[in-house]
């Protein structure tokens with residue numbers, strides 16, 4: 235067991251988010267944790283710590299005090315069993331979007347009434363689950379038609395997903411998205427469910443990820459309330475999806491993605507919108523990234539250094555292709571160990587795969603970084619495990635820090651597992 239004692243490092247909650255004191259705190263916290271691990275575990279590895287995650291849960295609860303809110307864990311954002319168990323032990327529920335995620339949630343001990351099933355085209359798999367009491371948001375008229383009988387038999391609590399007219403800039407296209415239903419479809423879905431004796435209780439929308447401003451939720455709530463009035467539908471649960479943005483992450487132009495987002499403003503918006511939903515019992519939220527991004531780090535080792543004119547390539551044993559797909563559109567803080575003090579040189583940090591795409595970060599780093607040094611890519615807790623690949627290499631190990639000790643919860647993939655999964 236690792237002897238790190240990060241409990242000493244949590245003046246965390248007193249440090250204002252985004253301050254330079256917070257940057258120092260993050261640096262100190264992660265280096266204290268990572269440095270001893272580099273002697274015990276081979277790189278690359280994913281490292282998750284419960285402490286920043288707990289701090290997020292407390293911050294969310296504080297910001298939304300007094301509001302009837304339930305947070306559903308977004309399984310896809312971080313499919314990590316130890317974290318799911320901690321979340322479940324807090325009495326919190328989970329949101330799943332696939333057959334495997336539903337099986338995993340049941341295996342992790344979530345009772346069916348603490349599981350919310352979202353996602354498209356689930357009529358192709360959900361019918362085979364015999365569990366009573368699930369919460370299910372229908373995404374299309376085909377789903378409604380195919381699952382309405384099962385919904386009644388198994389006493390599901392059902393909802394309808396509305397295609398919102400506003401979307402996050404990061405998700406906006408010049409065409410509507412594939413999720414949810416239009417207003418005429420919603421009307422038909424309501425009629426069909428009511429004819430079958432089922433009253434949908436959940437109104438759901440999801441605006442995308444890295445939502446730039448809480449005002450987008452305000453616009454979506456106003457639009458959704460107008461639709462409900464038009465259809466004479468009075469949902470008891472208004473599910474605003476996920477999408478809160480990550481504090482320390484920048485887009486590729488160098489702008490903080492969360493610079494205009496305020497949780498206090500979000501709370502005010504929910505408070506104001508209560509009056510628009512006369513039957514409202516609870517708001518449901520499905521945020522993943524905001525909670526878990528700061529709880530993860532990717533640790534890689536420098537294998538080679540290649541100067542190329544005014545820039546320099548630092549080739550590492552881990553990177554975007556294998557471990558950090560989101561680095562394609564996000565810029566994260568990179569720490570190095572041991573401390574090197576030379577002049578900063580423009581550096582392209584790459585992974586080991588034979589793809590020019592495999593760029594983890596572009597960042598000024600001290601000129602005397604050398605093979606054998608370690609780099610720590612922060613805010614790696616969201617979407618990296620769900621998106622990792624086996625491109626020329628096996629999966630990296632995963633380490634879990636429960637606040638006191640660190641243990642390996644998934645070993646590195648062996649060659650036999652990597653190659654041996656094929657049938658002869």
Ligand SMILES: Cc1ncc(COP(=O)(O)O)c(C=O)c1O
Nearest residue numbers: 308440443476477520521522523
């Ligand atoms: C329906 C739904 N809910 C919640 C989430 C979680 O979003 P985030 O991790 O950005 O909070 C997603 C992400 O795609 C989603 O599709």
